[in-house]
Amino acid sequence: MPKVLMKGNEAIAEAAIRAGCLNYFAYPITPQSEVAEYLCWRMPEVNGVFLQGESEVAVAYMIFGAAGAGVRVFTTSSSPGISLMSEGISYLCGAELPAVFVNIMRGGPGLGGILPSQADYLQATKGIGHGDCRLLVMAPASVQEAAEMVMQAFPLAEKYRNPVMILGDGLIGQMMEPVEFPDHLRSEPSNKDSWASNGMDHRKSKTRNLVRSLYLNATLLNDHNMDLRAKYERMKAEEVRYEDYNTDGDYQALIVSYGTMSRVCKTAVNTLKEQGIEVGLIRPQTLFPFPEAAIRQAARKESCRAVLSVEMSMGQMVEDVERSVRGARPVQWYGKCGGEVPTPEEIIEVVTATLASDDSRR
Amino acid sequence: MAKTFQRPQALFDQPTHYCPGCTHGVIHRLVAETIDELGIRGRTVGIAPVGCAVLAYNYIDCDFQEAAHGRAPAMATGIKRVRPDLMVFTYQGDGDLASIGMGEIIHAANRGEKFTTIFVNNAIYGMTGGQMAPTTMPNQRSSTSPFGRKTEEVGMPIRVAELLSALVTPAYITRQTVIRPKYIQKAKKAILKAFTYQMEKRCFSLVEVVSTCPTNWGMTPPEAIQWTEDVMLPYYPLGDVKTPDAEPKEMPCKAK
Ligand SMILES: Cc1ncc(C[n+]2csc(CCOP(=O)(O)OP(=O)(O)O)c2C)c(N)n1
Ligand code: SF4
Ligand SMILES: [Mg+2]
Numbered sequence: 195m196p197k198v199l200m201k202g203n204e205a206i207a208e209a210a211i212r213a214g215c216l217n218y219f220a221y222p223i224t225p226q227s228e229v230a231e232y233l234c235w236r237m238p239e240v241n242g243v244f245l246q247g248e249s250e251v252a253v254a255y256m257i258f259g260a261a262g263a264g265v266r267v268f269t270t271s272s273s274p275g276i277s278l279m280s281e282g283i284s285y286l287c288g289a290e291l292p293a294v295f296v297n298i299m300r301g302g303p304g305l306g307g308i309l310p311s312q313a314d315y316l317q318a319t320k321g322i323g324h325g326d327c328r329l330l331v332m333a334p335a336s337v338q339e340a341a342e343m344v345m346q347a348f349p350l351a352e353k354y355r356n357p358v359m360i361l362g363d364g365l366i367g368q369m370m371e372p373v374e375f376p377d378h379l380r381s382e383p384s385n386k387d388s389w390a391s392n393g394m395d396h397r398k399s400k401t402r403n404l405v406r407s408l409y410l411n412a413t414l415l416n417d418h419n420m421d422l423r424a425k426y427e428r429m430k431a432e433e434v435r436y437e438d439y440n441t442d443g444d445y446q447a448l449i450v451s452y453g454t455m456s457r458v459c460k461t462a463v464n465t466l467k468e469q470g471i472e473v474g475l476i477r478p479q480t481l482f483p484f485p486e487a488a489i490r491q492a493a494r495k496e497s498c499r500a501v502l503s504v505e506m507s508m509g510q511m512v513e514d515v516e517r518s519v520r521g522a523r524p525v526q527w528y529g530k531c532g533g534e535v536p537t538p539e540e541i542i543e544v545v546t547a548t549l550a551s552d553d554s555r556r
Numbered sequence: 557m558a559k560t561f562q563r564p565q566a567l568f569d570q571p572t573h574y575c576p577g578c579t580h581g582v583i584h585r586l587v588a589e590t591i592d593e594l595g596i597r598g599r600t601v602g603i604a605p606v607g608c609a610v611l612a613y614n615y616i617d618c619d620f621q622e623a624a625h626g627r628a629p630a631m632a633t634g635i636k637r638v639r640p641d642l643m644v645f646t647y648q649g650d651g652d653l654a655s656i657g658m659g660e661i662i663h664a665a666n667r668g669e670k671f672t673t674i675f676v677n678n679a680i681y682g683m684t685g686g687q688m689a690p691t692t693m694p695n696q697r698s699s700t701s702p703f704g705r706k707t708e709e710v711g712m713p714i715r716v717a718e719l720l721s722a723l724v725t726p727a728y729i730t731r732q733t734v735i736r737p738k739y740i741q742k743a744k745k746a747i748l749k750a751f752t753y754q755m756e757k758r759c760f761s762l763v764e765v766v767s768t769c770p771t772n773w774g775m776t777p778p779e780a781i782q783w784t785e786d787v788m789l790p791y792y793p794l795g796d797v798k799t800p801d802a803e804p805k806e807m808p809c810k811a812k
Contacts, residue, residue, distance in 0.1 A: 259634025395598030
């Protein structure tokens with residue numbers, strides 16, 4: 195298929211269909227309502243299911259019901275809506291159901307604003323719901339990558355029988371870029387009969403399936419949670435994705451940044467290069483699992499004197515960057531959290547100031 | 557001699573965890589009989605609530621999903637929308653449906669989702685130890701209304717069947733009870749009818765079952781039955797509240 199110019203939100207919608215996901219439930223919220231506005235006519239074209247739920251709380255459980263019935267299903271929302279879905283996400287993790295949640299983040303806390311943000315990092319990677327649960331979290335930096343990640347998210351959710359979240363800032367949803375899709379629809383894998391409540395006749399079985407998260411016995415709950423833990427450890431071993439940029443040579447500083455913010459950082463890296471200052475960049479594409487080892491290694495390069503986490507939040511990913519660097523280099527945060535995207539000039543200034551400060555001279 | 561009464565195939569041979577005099581067990585049996593009679597066990601998905609019936613799947617033998625508190629109607633919506641060929645029922649208590657899950661049940665009913673809800677109204681939160689529910693009777697004592705429900709502070713008990721019947725969307729909504737044999741046969745017919753409407757893809761259906769909780773009411777089982785009859789039934793009258801046929805076909809309200 196040739197490239198088409200599309201808004202990020204529409205590309206996400208079409209990508210889900212191309213991934214064979216023909217079931218969508220959602221509740222409107224800026225800046226991602228275009229997904230629903232696209233799928234309300236597109237789903238019927240492919241005999242799919244579109245339903246606008248009465249709230250994000252309900253939507254999360256429509257997703258649960260559909261996922262539990264063994265079909266590919268997804269929803270999209272933005273920060274306040276994801277907070278309402280978090281109870282349901284915890285239940286999905288507990289019941290080990292695959293589904294895809296897209297969060298096109300806006301500023302918070304509370305009603306916050308409708309401009310781009312990356313302030314749900316900690317929520318997505320560490321605190322998505324009650325109990326010992328985790329999501330696999332992917333962070334696209336372009337419309338094309340958002341579409342690709344959506345298409346990868348479904349098989350990943352099914353591989354781990356766990357929800358996957360696409361975490362994009364508002365710009366990912368709103369900007370228009372050329373995007374290319376695979377020609378044919380991918381089909382759903384048929385590995386669900388061992389657990390889905392899809393009807394005994396349907397799977398030609400004499401035994402019923404239970405989709406549940408209740409384990410009243412302490413030993414059984416511990417065993418269940420240890421199984422979940424093993425899955426999350428397997429994600430850490432098998433699913434870490436990141437991009438490195440300008441990290442071959444000797445760089446004086448390392449930037450860690452994701453999503454739209456990382457694109458601005460790349461511009462800063464290029465400009466600094468012209469000024470004779472080498473700066474490396476690591477862009478996590480998965481936020482959980484986090485590219486810890488890669489960041490640790492890159493930070494420890496002999497020439498590297500400082501590490502900077504640049505994010506559109508008051509400093510959230512920086513905690514993971516610090517954890518990865520483990521004190522080997524000073525780690526700093528830079529960012530904005532009202533909806534403005536920091537400019538390359540601001541980043542250049544911060545890098546230059548950091549390199550000039552005593553802290554980074556060892 | 558021929559057996560005239562036996563355990564339905566859809567009911568496990570299993571000792572009960574419900575208290576003596578609790579009506580959950582009878583209602584489970586009626587649901588299981590209905591599943592048997594319609595021959596739908598292989599395509600039925602039940603949704604267990606958060607409440608004393610959370611372990612309903614230990615008794616009723618078909619596919620099950622376990623809900624979060626109050627969310628069963630949203631889950632049933634999810635299942636029915638993606639697999640309309642499945643038969644889906646939610647089984648919910650009054651705390652579950654009429655308090656935390658009121659939003660979900662109203663919207664599912666109003667969309668006319670083609671599933672069936674068995675709504676067990678025992679005027680109390682059974683599982684958590686007898687707290688006040690939206691259905692608790694005036695002056696009824698509970699662990700969070702030890703001096704009796706004060707209607708001037710928390711309003712009158714919610715009549716769910718009447719409330720849902722006010723929606724314009726066609727539905728089958730009925731109120732039954734199972735506290736004496738004479739009521740049980742009627743309740744069974746109503747449940748069968750509710751499932752049949754679903755099977756015919758006619759409408760949303762809900763059977764409210766006025767129930768007992770002797771344990772948290774602080775009564776013996778016979779006292780609980782008497783109290784249900786004397787106090788609950790006058791306020792929660794039995795019978796069909798809404799049938800799909802009764803609705804006007806066309807409403808003069810379409811936008812141009
Ligand atoms: C979100 C949430 N809030 C509260 C609870 C605690 N809880 C469990 S059962 C229950 C009440 C159940 O009462 P009801 O629905 O009337 O069922 P019954 O036990 O009476 O059959 C409550 C409040 C919970 N599990 N989840
Ligand atoms: S606590 Fe009440 S509702 Fe629960 S099993 Fe006992 S009698 Fe039944
Ligand atoms: Mg109750």
